[in-house]
Amino acid sequence: MPLVCGINYFCISGTEITNVDDNYELSGYFNGEEYWSGMTNGNFIYYVTGTSEYWCLSSSLGGSCILFGASPCISNCPDLCNVYLSTGNCPSPTPSPTVNCDVLDFTAIFDCEVSPTPSNTPTETPSPTLTPTPSVTNYCPSIGINVSISAYTPTPTSTLTPTPSITPEVIYYCNFSGDVTFTTVDSVILCPGSKQFQDCSNGVMYYTTSVVETPSGVPLSTYMIFEAIVDGVSRCLWYVGQNDNTIGGNIIDLVSGPLGYANLNECNLCVPQISMSPTATPTLTPTPSVTPPPTSLPSTLFYIFRNCAVTTEYIVQTLPSITTIPLTVLKTTTGDCWQYLTSVPNFVGLPPGSSYTFFLGNYFTSIESSIFNTCGDCFENIPVSSSPTPTPTITPTVTTTSTVTPTPTVTPTITKTPTQTPTVTPTISVTPTTTITPTVTSTNTPTLSVTPTVTLTPTNTLTPTPSGLPCFDDCSTFVAFRGTTTGGLGFNVQSYKQSSNTLTLFGNFPNSYNDIANSTDKLWLLRADNVTIEEYDISLCPPSFVLNRIITSPVTLGSLFAFSNTVLYSTNLGVSPNKIVSLNITSTTAVVTDITTLPPTYLANKDIMVTDTSNKIIVLVGTPSPSPSQRVLQYSSTGVLEFDINITSGMPGKTVTSIFEESSRIYLVTNDNSVYRISNTSPYALLPQPSMVGTTGANFGASQAKLKFAPFCIPTNFI
Numbered sequence: 001m002p003l004v005c006g007i008n009y010f011c012i013s014g015t016e017i018t019n020v021d022d023n024y025e026l027s028g029y030f031n032g033e034e035y036w037s038g039m040t041n042g043n044f045i046y047y048v049t050g051t052s053e054y055w056c057l058s059s060s061l062g063g064s065c066i067l068f069g070a071s072p073c074i075s076n077c078p079d080l081c082n083v084y085l086s087t088g089n090c091p092s093p094t095p096s097p098t099v100n101c102d103v104l105d106f107t108a109i110f111d112c113e114v115s116p117t118p119s120n121t122p123t124e125t126p127s128p129t130l131t132p133t134p135s136v137t138n139y140c141p142s143i144g145i146n147v148s149i150s151a152y153t154p155t156p157t158s159t160l161t162p163t164p165s166i167t168p169e170v171i172y173y174c175n176f177s178g179d180v181t182f183t184t185v186d187s188v189i190l191c192p193g194s195k196q197f198q199d200c201s202n203g204v205m206y207y208t209t210s211v212v213e214t215p216s217g218v219p220l221s222t223y224m225i226f227e228a229i230v231d232g233v234s235r236c237l238w239y240v241g242q243n244d245n246t247i248g249g250n251i252i253d254l255v256s257g258p259l260g261y262a263n264l265n266e267c268n269l270c271v272p273q274i275s276m277s278p279t280a281t282p283t284l285t286p287t288p289s290v291t292p293p294p295t296s297l298p299s300t301l302f303y304i305f306r307n308c309a310v311t312t313e314y315i316v317q318t319l320p321s322i323t324t325i326p327l328t329v330l331k332t333t334t335g336d337c338w339q340y341l342t343s344v345p346n347f348v349g350l351p352p353g354s355s356y357t358f359f360l361g362n363y364f365t366s367i368e369s370s371i372f373n374t375c376g377d378c379f380e381n382i383p384v385s386s387s388p389t390p391t392p393t394i395t396p397t398v399t400t401t402s403t404v405t406p407t408p409t410v411t412p413t414i415t416k417t418p419t420q421t422p423t424v425t426p427t428i429s430v431t432p433t434t435t436i437t438p439t440v441t442s443t444n445t446p447t448l449s450v451t452p453t454v455t456l457t458p459t460n461t462l463t464p465t466p467s468g469l470p471c472f473d474d475c476s477t478f479v480a481f482r483g484t485t486t487g488g489l490g491f492n493v494q495s496y497k498q499s500s501n502t503l504t505l506f507g508n509f510p511n512s513y514n515d516i517a518n519s520t521d522k523l524w525l526l527r528a529d530n531v532t533i534e535e536y537d538i539s540l541c542p543p544s545f546v547l548n549r550i551i552t553s554p555v556t557l558g559s560l561f562a563f564s565n566t567v568l569y570s571t572n573l574g575v576s577p578n579k580i581v582s583l584n585i586t587s588t589t590a591v592v593t594d595i596t597t598l599p600p601t602y603l604a605n606k607d608i609m610v611t612d613t614s615n616k617i618i619v620l621v622g623t624p625s626p627s628p629s630q631r632v633l634q635y636s637s638t639g640v641l642e643f644d645i646n647i648t649s650g651m652p653g654k655t656v657t658s659i660f661e662e663s664s665r666i667y668l669v670t671n672d673n674s675v676y677r678i679s680n681t682s683p684y685a686l687l688p689q690p691s692m693v694g695t696t697g698a699n700f701g702a703s704q705a706k707l708k709f710a711p712f713c714i715p716t717n718f719i
Contacts, residue, residue, distance in 0.1 A: 004652075009026070011085070013090050020057065021090070022038040022090075043058065067080045070211060072217075195207070196239075197239055205240070206237065207248020207249070214258065215257060219679065223264075224239045225266060229255055234255070258664055301344065304341045305321075305363075308375035309337065313354070319361050325340070326341060328372065329372040330371065331370065370383030380520060472543060474520050479692075479702045480525065480699060485505055492505060496660075499663065503693070506545075513701075514526050514559075515560040518562055521538060555572045555575075555581070555592050558573045558578065558603075560608070561608045562705070570582075571608060580598065596641075599644075606622070616718075618717065645678075656668050657669055664716045680718045
């Protein structure tokens with residue numbers, strides 16, 4: 001799919017490179033990508049494809065580059081250098097008079113600096129008027145001028161008659177000819193100025209002139225938070241922006257991220273790697289710790305846990321707890337959820353504003369037996385699903401079954417009934433209401449035979465979850481598609497992972513729908529009549545769903561989003577202009593409350609989304625003819641319009657239907673299941689992504705859970 005920039009004119013100015021500064025106009029496609037032509041100099045800006053891909057300024061399409069863009073390229077538009085390149089036409093220069101060959105100043109002799117030998121002509125004589133010998137006219141188009149003077153004769157005055165003298169012919173060799181080749185740029189141009197980052201923990205600024213690439217390959221954007229190596233030290237940084245007033249010398253390598261956004265106060269989501277070498281104890285912020293932890297102890301690891309509810313509160317202890325899997329969660333008997341982060345040999349501090357308790361030993365001795373995948377699971381008491389326990393083996397020759405069988409008649413040669421009872425390990429769960437009577441199998445020999453290894457096969461254990469069923473996480477993106485995976489009528493709901501471009505079936509549903517919403521334990525589908533909502537109780541692991549009830553809306557709805565299990569957000573299509581509304585669904589008849597009114601002619605029959613922390617309302621709308629357009633609107637939580645973004649040119653011939661977030665990035669989906677990433681900063685560029693594969697039909701909405709606690713699913717809004 002070709003890159004789509006959406007900008008018709010660029011200006012290049014101030015390069016001081018001959019025949020480069022000009023206005024460049026969008027002219028068509030070269031190698032399947034857009035290119036721009038210089039309006040006066042005949043140069044081209046085009047996209048180089050192949051092993052290395054980058055934007056190039058050249059005198060010909062496919063020719064050698066005068067200026068280069070970044071490689072690998074992460075921009076849909078030319079990124080030659082923002083110091084010289086700008087959008088739109090260049091400012092018109094002040095006109096200057098045209099100078100042609102008719103007014104050449106021959107006294108300069110083109111800076112040849114060749115002077116004739118002085119003659120012995122008396123100085124008293126007034127300077128005669130020289131009459132040059134006529135020569136062949138040269139209109140000096142651009143190459144140069146040959147000047148030749150053969151002789152001159154002074155004109156005598158009436159009083160003095162000097163002896164005439166003849167000056168030999170003087171020839172000035174001022175020819176300009178030949179070829180000169182200049183290689184002006186033979187590498188990637190590094191623009192003057194630096195990329196500026198700020199340390200999350202102490203506010204120190206860092207600057208680098210090097211090319212900085214994000215670990216995920218997405219464009220670097222203001223406020224993005226990264227774990228980085230700065231001059232060899234692990235730090236948490238956020239991107240401030242381009243600084244053209246400072247030339248920095250720091251070496252910055254982004255290791256992971258973006259992990260969040262600084263303007264959303266998410267620096268706590270980044271934890272720098274603790275140095276493995278002994279370091280001096282840093283100055284820590286005041287904490288309630290009674291005993292401050294040493295920077296290192298002989299043969300001791302420090303185990304770090306973070307409070308799920310108060311993410312600035314930590315516990316640092318010297319012994320492991322029940323789990324050593326990073327990011328898994330424990331719940332204390334008092335109901336507090338703690339997320340295990342990491343273990344380190346040297347404790348050098350925590351993010352600024354944090355408090356911690358240092359514990360010599362294991363703090364988590366009074367905890368529930370369950371372990372949780374996420375903080376959200378811990379709050380909702382959804383433990384990690386356990387794996388089936390392997391069947392134990394017992395040495396006696398005894399087999400137990402859940403079927404009660406008669407005790408066999410023991411032959412007279414058996415002197416007594418064996419009293420050995422098989423010991424069942426605690427990992428086998430037996431339903432209390434069933435009594436298992438072992439069938440004792442005896443041999444026909446005079447003595448009881450006991451073999452070394454015989455398997456105990458319990459048949460009345462709890463049935464484990466069938467293998468092969470997927471588990472979905474709290475932030476799964478669910479998309480509704482027309483048709484079922486079995487080929488029948490209705491819709492199917494699938495979980496979509498943009499990073500791997502994979503779809504995983506959640507379930508088939510019987511009706512036609514116009515949108516979908518979900519929480520971690522509920523799912524809602526808006527039927528095609530736009531007033532009936534089906535509510536399902538769901539489980540994400542293992543996946544299951546059961547119809548709970550039918551909810552009726554008193555107004556015609558255009559979309560759905562789950563603000564909570566009792567409040568949905570939607571749009572009211574039954575009024576003009578359309579409105580954004582909330583639905584209280586405590587009862588089976590929704591109670592509608594207006595939030596705000598959309599601009600006139602805007603039709604809100606597409607998707608809607610509300611961010612986790614700031615409750616920004618993002619809604620997809622369209623406008624009808626004669627000026628059809630597709631737009632993304634963002635409102636504050638109180639209904640104030642903040643952004644109206646026209647995305648029409650970025651997805652020509654397509655209709656946007658859905659919106660979702662993944663890894664703090666915003667994505668749009670169209671009616672043909674094409675996927676675009678939209679930048680959350682101006683100019684809000686659309687970047688085509690791989691289209692969804694394995695779908696049954698067009699999508700009619702996407703959905704994510706809005707969580708109350710970090711890590712959030714929908715943290716990003718437009719800025």
